[in-house]
Amino acid sequence: MGERGDHDLHRLIDQLSPPGTRRTQEKTGRMSLIMRFFLAALLTASAIAHGAEPQLLEPEKAFQFAARLKDARSIEVGYRIAPGYYLYRDKFRFSAAPEGVKLGAPRLPRGKMTRDEFFGEMETYRGDLTIVVPFELDGAGVPALTLTAVSQGCADVGVCYVPQEQKAELKLAALTAGATRGDAPFQLFAGAAPGDDRSIAALFASGFWLVVASFFGFGLLLSFTPCVLPMVPILSGVIVGGGAHVTRTRGFLLAAAYVLGMAIAYAIAGIAAALSGAMLSAALQNPWVLGGFAAVFVALALAMFGFYELQLPVALQSRIAEASGRIKGGHAASVFVMGVLSALIVGPCMAAPLAGALLYISQSGDVALGGAALFALALGMGAPLLAVGASAGALLPKAGPWMETVKRFFGVVLLGVAIYLVSPLAPAAVQMLAWGALLVVTAIYLRAIDPLPAHARGFEKLGKGIGVIALVAGIAFLIGALSGSRDLLQPLSGLRLGAGEAAAAPFEPVNNLAELEARVQAAAGRPVMLDFYADWCVSCKEMERYTFSDAGVRARMREMLLLQADVTANNAEQVALLRRFRLFGPPGIIFFDRAGREIEGLRVIGFQSADKFAALLDEVLSLR
Amino acid sequence: MTRGRAVALFVAVAIASAAVGYALNRWWAGSSIAGREEPGAIAEAVFAARLTDLTGGVQTLAPWRGRVLVVNFWATWCAPCREEIPVFVRMQERYGGQGLQFVGIAIDHAGPVAEFAREFQINYPLLLGGLETLELVRRAGNRAGVLPHTLIIGRSGRVAASELGALKEPRLEALVEPLLRADPESNAR
Numbered sequence: 046m047g048e049r050g051d052h053d054l055h056r057l058i059d060q061l062s063p064p065g066t067r068r069t070q071e072k073t074g075r076m077s078l079i080m081r082f083f084l085a086a087l088l089t090a091s092a093i094a095h096g097a098e099p100q101l102l103e104p105e106k107a108f109q110f111a112a113r114l115k116d117a118r119s120i121e122v123g124y125r126i127a128p129g130y131y132l133y134r135d136k137f138r139f140s141a142a143p144e145g146v147k148l149g150a151p152r153l154p155r156g157k158m159t160r161d162e163f164f165g166e167m168e169t170y171r172g173d174l175t176i177v178v179p180f181e182l183d184g185a186g187v188p189a190l191t192l193t194a195v196s197q198g199c200a201d202v203g204v205c206y207v208p209q210e211q212k213a214e215l216k217l218a219a220l221t222a223g224a225t226r227g228d229a230p231f232q233l234f235a236g237a238a239p240g241d242d243r244s245i246a247a248l249f250a251s252g253f254w255l256v257v258a259s260f261f262g263f264g265l266l267l268s269f270t271p272c273v274l275p276m277v278p279i280l281s282g283v284i285v286g287g288g289a290h291v292t293r294t295r296g297f298l299l300a301a302a303y304v305l306g307m308a309i310a311y312a313i314a315g316i317a318a319a320l321s322g323a324m325l326s327a328a329l330q331n332p333w334v335l336g337g338f339a340a341v342f343v344a345l346a347l348a349m350f351g352f353y354e355l356q357l358p359v360a361l362q363s364r365i366a367e368a369s370g371r372i373k374g375g376h377a378a379s380v381f382v383m384g385v386l387s388a389l390i391v392g393p394c395m396a397a398p399l400a401g402a403l404l405y406i407s408q409s410g411d412v413a414l415g416g417a418a419l420f421a422l423a424l425g426m427g428a429p430l431l432a433v434g435a436s437a438g439a440l441l442p443k444a445g446p447w448m449e450t451v452k453r454f455f456g457v458v459l460l461g462v463a464i465y466l467v468s469p470l471a472p473a474a475v476q477m478l479a480w481g482a483l484l485v486v487t488a489i490y491l492r493a494i495d496p497l498p499a500h501a502r503g504f505e506k507l508g509k510g511i512g513v514i515a516l517v518a519g520i521a522f523l524i525g526a527l528s529g530s531r532d533l534l535q536p537l538s539g540l541r542l543g544a545g546e547a548a549a550a551p552f553e554p555v556n557n558l559a560e561l562e563a564r565v566q567a568a569a570g571r572p573v574m575l576d577f578y579a580d581w582c583v584s585c586k587e588m589e590r591y592t593f594s595d596a597g598v599r600a601r602m603r604e605m606l607l608l609q610a611d612v613t614a615n616n617a618e619q620v621a622l623l624r625r626f627r628l629f630g631p632p633g634i635i636f637f638d639r640a641g642r643e644i645e646g647l648r649v650i651g652f653q654s655a656d657k658f659a660a661l662l663d664e665v666l667s668l669r
Numbered sequence: 670m671t672r673g674r675a676v677a678l679f680v681a682v683a684i685a686s687a688a689v690g691y692a693l694n695r696w697w698a699g700s701s702i703a704g705r706e707e708p709g710a711i712a713e714a715v716f717a718a719r720l721t722d723l724t725g726g727v728q729t730l731a732p733w734r735g736r737v738l739v740v741n742f743w744a745t746w747c748a749p750c751r752e753e754i755p756v757f758v759r760m761q762e763r764y765g766g767q768g769l770q771f772v773g774i775a776i777d778h779a780g781p782v783a784e785f786a787r788e789f790q791i792n793y794p795l796l797l798g799g800l801e802t803l804e805l806v807r808r809a810g811n812r813a814g815v816l817p818h819t820l821i822i823g824r825s826g827r828v829a830a831s832e833l834g835a836l837k838e839p840r841l842e843a844l845v846e847p848l849l850r851a852d853p854e855s856n857a858r
Contacts, residue, residue, distance in 0.1 A: 204818075
């Protein structure tokens with residue numbers, strides 16, 4: 046590599062794009078679905094054993110790249126950005142070889158505005174991204190072109206990747222064939238379905254395990270609903286098989302066989318849901334379909350709040366129960382079959398959450414996730430059964446009215462999923478209002494504003510605490526939405542900005558030397574502070590945010606005439622102004638004494654903390 | 670199949686799947702662990718690396734051998750990198766007398782780095798790195814080659830810590846203080 050390599054690297058940094066990860070887009074053979082599922086299941090075991098330390102993806106996996114000819118005049122470039130990673134909109138650079146190929150301005154979709162501590166408002170992309178790059182051919186006879194794409198991105202955990210350079214060779218001969226293929230952008234990645242080695246690696250960094258763990262948690266909670274928990278001891282008895290003396294180990298193993306049977310049945314349901322979703326995935330992007338799904342979720346939620354009951358037809362349930370009743374307990378194999386059958390009995394507490402879970406999975410269209418998540422759900426549901434088996438009932442909580450709360454919790458979760466589903470369609474303001482409303486209503490149900498009885502139990506206090514948190518968060522969303530914030534993660538950021546702007550230091554603009562002189566002359570015995578500013582100047586913004594906002598600094602600044610030269614445009618007058626003070630550009634703060642003469646030794650270049658700056662202002666003010 | 674056999678089969682399957690899963694996880698997650706070398710060797714590679722200073726001269730980190738060295742790989746275009754710089758400036762001021770030395774290696778151009786150094790009043794040396802530097806950070810366990818990445822090298826010339834992402838002051842202090850307290854004579858061999 047040596048100098049040549051470094052030259053390349055710096056060229057990339059130049060364009061803000063990065064080092065040699067040239068790769069070709071290989072198609073990876075698909076593993077059979079079953080293999081994928083088993084891998085996922087095996088990995089579950091291992092991840093639990095191993096503890097999940099955050100694994101950073103290699104850049105080409107974090108930002109998967111693909112390109113194809115869209116038509117005779119444009120190239121479609123796709124990025125599949127792993128969850129938890131993002132690319133900056135203004136860091137893309139495209140070039141093409143050979144000479145005869147001219148690229149037009151890439152059509153970059155709107156990104157998500159995120160506020161960056163240092164760079165201000167940055168537009169970023171997450172998830173799937175499609176960029177169309179128009180091109181022209183200078184004369185005919187070019188058989189193929191090589192597109193070089195440069196991108197730069199970071200991970201949410203707080204690290205950035207050096208600019209990445211990725212290349213794709215596109216055969217122009219394939220134009221006619223390529224152009225006729227469908228227009229769905231994500232077909233670019235048809236070869237990279239979940240389950241190939243790349244995405245299994247991505248699973249670790251993505252929300253995969255979070256989803257699986259959540260499903261386990263949901264499963265556990267489901268077993269605490271009123272129609273499951275009271276059944277557990279009875280079920281346990283059935284499994285063990287009529288009163289025989291059974292050791293704890295044996296009880297546990299039998300329960301495990303039952304739970305495993307149930308879990309496998311659920312996993313199959315999850316895989317089926319994901320497959321159906323994968324087949325329908327194009328349709329699922331349709332607003333009406335998404336809206337319809339959301340409506341179904343709301344309906345399911347209402348069932349959990351007890352407005353009506355959803356369950357499998359009772360006749361069907363009892364027939365399955367009968368079938369499973371004919372199987373004798375006490376044998377691992379027969380208990381396993383009982384477990385499988387039990388999955389088919391979908392009672393009133395289970396129907397809505399299970400339907401919700403399956404819908405969610407079908408939305409994702411991710412087969413490995415579907416299987417693993419539903420498997421985990423069943424394991425969670427089976428956990429109390431295992432506890433009973435192992436402890437002969439000692440570990441089980443007592444049935445009681447609290448189980449209704451668990452049921453309502455699922456109602457809230459289902460409503461949350463409904464909002465989540467429509468989030469690609471709904472404006473941010475609507476989403477924020479919806480989240481706000483959901484949180485506030487939940488809080489009221491948690492008695493956030495009712496007084497606690499004098500001798501409240503621990504759980505009541507906990508519930509109220511959570512309620513208050515939900516209330517505050519909900520109010521934050523409502524206030525944020527109504528005050529114009531459109532940032533779901535920082536609902537009140539609009540307020541902060543608003544406050545900052547309202548209170549911004551009252552600089553008067555100056556645009557050229559003549560104006561400056563007139564102002565300084567008119568300062569009437571006050572010292573003058575001249576601040577050079579530009580939109581791109583990071584330290585200027587830091588000064589504004591951290592230093593000018595300080596109360597002590599502001600008090601001192603009020604005693605001065607404050608002028609600001611915005612040199613963003615860098616036109617001739619502004620350049621002259623900079624030259625006058627021997628500055629090449631902002632940042633720079635110049636002071637004039639009460640007689641209008643520049644104070645030579647006191648200029649500030651670059652960021653200065655509020656303390657230091659206040660001391661400096663004192664010095665300026667003390668000059669007569 | 671008898672009961673005992675069925676149970677034995679379940680147990681065997683459970684153990685086997687856990688073992689295979691564990692092995693697979695090690696295998697996938699492992700490239701970074703396997704790729705991580707012995708701490709002394711990495712420190713030697715760091716000391717040997719030829720880097721450019723802001724005026725274009727070639728330099729190595731060898732002059733700071735024997736101090737507690739905090740080598741920070743960063744860039745001006747990397748927001749999380751910028752975040753931690755003020756911490757470094759403060760700590761260089763506070764602990765410099767006790768033998769702590771920060772060195773910044775920027776994957777960047779001299780111009781913006783110099784500008785940034787002025788703006789943030791950076792009080793420790795800044796050097797520029799290239800592709801070899803990225804190779805070096807990969808060897809030090811930063812498989813994805815991300816920034817910021819900070820290596821802490823003790824007086825005895827061994828990598829004591831390799832941290833990805835912006836460092837917070839308490840964390841850095843906790844890492845550095847025991848190294849500063851360690852007796853330089855006994856470590857130097």
